[in-house]
Amino acid sequence: MLRSEGGPLSAERLLKATEVQLDKRALQKLLSLDDRFTRASRRTWALAEWGHDVFKSPSDLIGELVDAHGGRAPVVDVVRVLTDDYGYQENSAKNFISQPPFTSRNGFVRRRGVLSSRKETSAPPPIAADHVPSVDDLIDSIGLD
Secondary structure, three states, rough: OOOHOOOEHHHHHHHHHHOOOHHHHHHHHHHHOOOEEEEOOOOOEHHHHHHHOOOOOHHHHHHHHHHHHHOOEEHHHHHHHHHOOOOOOOHHHHHOOOOOEEEOOEEEEOOOOOOOOOOOOOOOOOOOOOOOOOOOHHHHOOOOO
């Protein structure tokens, strides 16, 4: 079917074109386990021999962007790539950047628990006994900022 169409197709389209009795998720699982096929986008599959870029999960994409920006990527850039280049909704993109293993703060996305090379990497100063720490102080003191 893929060869006759000459390009990637969705699992739904593949199922409609065949008489195979599978649900969409079962077909996607089978395709992902077979080296002859690659996921070309969120919704489509291609023949591996075509050499399409392999689909990456939002987490993989965000990780690549964070790495390319030295450990901190501007939120606006990450959201733009996820929405414009990969077709995710803006709300979904914003949700992805705030879920583990990532966090977004002060306009940047980074991996949780990893200090950026652009910021001081020594431990934060201890919190004074007479100081009531803020949530930010607590987060900084355990390395999650």
